[in-house]
Amino acid sequence: MLDNGDWRLVGPAAAAWLAAWCATQFPGLAMWLSIGLGALGLLTAAFARAHALIAAGCVALAACALVAGAAAMQGEQRIPEPLDAALGESGTVEVRIAPTGLAKPGGYGWRVPARLIAIDGAPASAPVMLFAELPDPRPGIGAELLVEGSLEATDPGDRTVALVFADEVPEQVAAPHPVAELGNRLRSGFVDLAAQLPRPGAMLVPGLAVGDESLVDDALDGAMKTSSLSHLTAVSGSNIAIIVVGIVWLGRLAGWSRTVRIAAAGLALAVFVLLVTPQGSVIRATAMAVLVLVLEAVSRPVGGVPVLALAVIALLAVDPWLSHDYGFALSAAATAGLLFGTRPLSQRLERWLPPPLAMVIAVPLAAQLACQPILLMLEPAIPLYGVVANLLAAPAAPPATVIGLLACLLGAVWEPAGLALAWVAWLPAQWIALIAQAVERLPGAALPWFEGGIGVLSWLALSVAAVILLARAGPRRLRRAVALLLALALTVLAGRLTADALIRARDLPEHWRVLACDIGQGDAVLVRGGGATVLIDTGEDAELLHACFAEFGIGRVDLLVLSHFDIDHSGGVEGLRVPVGAAWVPDTLEARAEPTTHRLQQAGVPVHFGARGDVIALGDLVWTALSPPRAPDGGPSTLEGNDSSLAVHAAPTADCVESCLSLVSLGDLGERAQRELLVGADSPEGPGIALDADVVKVSHHGSRDQHAELYSRVRARIGLISVGAGNGYGHPTDDVLAMLAAAGTPWLRTDLHGHAAVFVRDGELAVWTSRTIEAR
Structure with missing residues (x-):
């Protein structure tokens, strides 16, 4: 019998997750892990009847051996x-x-x-x-x-x-395939339909209904994350529960037999997954739904806890690499939080609140508490208003999902009716978006937290202490001690976070020379000298760039250097709200035809096309273009994309008096282009400068496509890696970090260190970061 209080599979599921993670992260150990754990499981099986704990351990070992074995077998064929x-x-x-x-x-x-x-x-x-x-x-x-x-x-x-x-x-x-094409047409047609609706609600409608997030812009995405509503930008596991439960409920109203209800729910589930595609949370919810339907078909009592545990073990056996998927982890954690925490939290809150209100608050609070350790690994901050935002916004998700899905299906056969339903779905979606935007503007919307393992452990310790106090568990003396320690910890935490902010502000040097703005996955590097300010690239989101400007007092850009025109380097140009004196772009056919170039010229900004050897003197710096080379006939280069990047060297002039540092910025040049840059710099017709620099802006956000010899020649005393947290590209790679270490270049990366400034203090190179992590 499976009931919600049956916790016997929870331990095996957690152990299987750990085993899958280890087996996939260290593939050489996978087979040995499977054999060793399997053998240990067989040894303990003989004593399984003697004690329930031994039996549970035996099941856990079997689950671990299963997923490790799956990782070993799949790993051998994973890279053809x-x-x-x-x-x-x-x-x-x-x-x-x-x-x-x-x-x-x-x-x-x-x-x-x-x-x-x-x-x-x-x-x-x-x-x-x-x-x-x-x-x-x-x-x-x-x-x-x-x-x-x-x-x-x-x-x-x-x-x-x-x-x-x-x-x-x-x-x-x-x-x-025709079936896949049907899903594609339904999705794309609904996105086009939703695009006709007013923003910001229109951006959420396709995500809530069919999982398509293509309309969501960076500003709304940031607001949803800050308000802890990011699970509502796309289909979550709860959407599948809504669909399956809705079909079963309608079947009961219509008097369908159990077999027909289960078949209808299974068909609806298959169609929905076809539409939304198997993302992490969808995979978890689908597996649970299938298990529930199977157990319902054989008339077995079913409980959420064992079903979740079974689903996790089964999915990890099929795909052990799911153990690294944050979406899957967050979905499983949220579900576990709801199953384990909702009732206890509600009972405790009922001491002060009416039972219905206590339950309403307990649901998002349980999910938030369960997910927070994982979220801290992605972003070291606590969303202070997350529970309140979910209380207000979450009830709008089911109608937006169901009505949006109906609009998608109906719109495929009768567009006016589909558009009418889409307007209805827009109302709750607009409410969700407005809640997110309002919460983002509140003071202290995100409380900075400790990073990495310390952050996770400190959160878990505080959570355990709070649970002990709320549950009134243990002797009174223990509770008093825990309360005292909790109060002390919160005081220390508040003091530490406040002190960090004050110290960061105090230590920010007035005369910084180079500053890498933390603008996510993209480049935006400020360089000052002699009263002039140069901006190398803008990143994608102008709002993030202007937040950096506001923090560091940038009111004018004298020279805008655009290395190339990928959106993560030039997407913020149109949103610039400070005067720009001039722009420097690569002298390529691509740049001369680029709409961004034309818009700058139409705005009255002088645009200079730079190629190897070109020089611009500004303030107390001399800027020399290292790449791209011009065409053999002296015309614009035919290079395109990353390898067309305008790479530059900035050197202080003789009259420089403060923070006189040199810089090499490499745009997104790949290994081949870096090799050619090195050859060109050494050639007789090259720019005739040494490539040595105090600071190097590492190319391509730290991708693997690098030429180690170039970095050894530059011999920078600090490397800046502008990269977004959880970027999905694997940037920066371990190979690049090792390459920088081999070149004797310690590094700062914006996803870990935040804003990073480089300057000179007491004759020595110094760095400042907005987060308290040392350069490596």
Whole structure:
């Protein structure tokens, strides 16, 4: 019998998760782990009847052996030989891939999960992630694409084995399967329908209904995260519960038999998953729904706790790499929090509140408490108003989901009716978006927290102490001691966080020279000297850039250097709200035809086209272009994309008196372009400067595509890596960090250190970061 109080599988599920994580992160140990745990399980099986604890341990060992064995067997075939050979070489390859999930906007155009079909004509199957500009309309799931570009290996624990960076727009060479094409048409048609509605609600409607987040912009995404409502930007596991429960409930009203109800619910589940695609939370909820329907079919009592545990073990056995998926982890944690914590929290809150109100508050509070340790690993901050925001916004999600889904289906056959329903779905979606935006503007919306393991452990310790006090568990003397320790810990925490902020503000040098703004996955580097301010790239989000400007008192940009025109480097140009004196862009055919260049010229900003050897003197710095080279006839270069980046060297002039540091900024140059830069700098017709610099802006956010010899020549005393937290690209890679260490260059990265300033203090190079982590 399975009931909600049956916790026997909880331990095995947690152990299986840990085993799967270890087996995938350290693939060489997977088989030995499976054999060792399996053997230990067989030894304990003989004593399983003697004690329930031994029996539970035996089940846990079996679950661990199962998932570790699955990781070992799948790991051997995970990277096919043609792909392994291609990853060991640099250069361009031709790959044939098929998207397996929805495209999401990113710093390289679009980010698309896909399945590799062939590489340079050789058959090869593996999960990959494509980064590319996509044609309009975007290719759907299951379409076969031909892509020319470069490959980059991922870490062993990543669910994808390689990243594919397209040099050009992929070509569709085969249509999807008719069933997949039906799902693609329904989704894209509904996105087009929703795009006709007013913002910001329109941006959430497709995500809530069919899981498509393509309309959500960075500003709304940030607001949803700050307000702890990010689970409402796309389909979550609760949406599947709504669909399945709704079908079963309607079947009972209609008098359907159990068999018909289960079959209808299963069919609805299959159609819904086809529409929304199998994301982490969807996978967890689907597995639980299937187990519930199966147990319902055989008339077995069913409880949420054992079903969740069974689903986790089964899914990890099928795909052990799910153990690294944050979406899957958050979904499982939220579900566990609701199952384990809702009733106890509600009972405690009933001491002060009416039972219905206590239950309403307990639901989001339980989910928030369970998810917070995982969220802290992604962003070291506590959303102070998260529970309140969920109380206000979460009730609007079910109607938005159900009505939006009906609008999607109806709109495919009768667009006016679908649009009318979409307007109805827009109302609750608009409410959710407005709640997120309002919460984001509240003071202290996100409380800074300790980073990494210390942050997680401190949160868990405070949570355990709070539970002991609320539950009145243990002797009174123990509770008093815990209360005292909790009060002391909160006082120390408040003091530490306040002191950190004050010390950071106090230590920020007035005469900083180089500053990497923390603007997510993108570049925005400020350089000051002699009263002039230079901005190298803008990142994608102008609001984040202006927040950096406001914090550091930037009211004018004398020279805007755009290394190239990927959105994560130039997307913020149109949103600039400070005067710009002039712009410097690469002298390439691509740059001369770029709309951003024309918009700058139309705004009255002088645009200079720079190529190797060109020089601009500004303030107490001399800026020299290192790349790209001009064409042999002296015209614009034909280089495109990352390798067309305007790489620059800034050196202080003789009259520099304060923080006289030099800088090399490499844009997104790849290994081949970096090699050519090095050759060009040494050639007789080169710029004739030494490449030595105090600071290097590491190329391409720390991707693997680097030329180690260049960094050894630069010999920078500090490396700046502008990169977004949880960026999905694997940036910066371990290889790059090791390369910098080998070159004697300690590094700062904006995802860990926040804003990072470099300056001179008492004749020595010094750094300041907005987060208290030392340079490595």
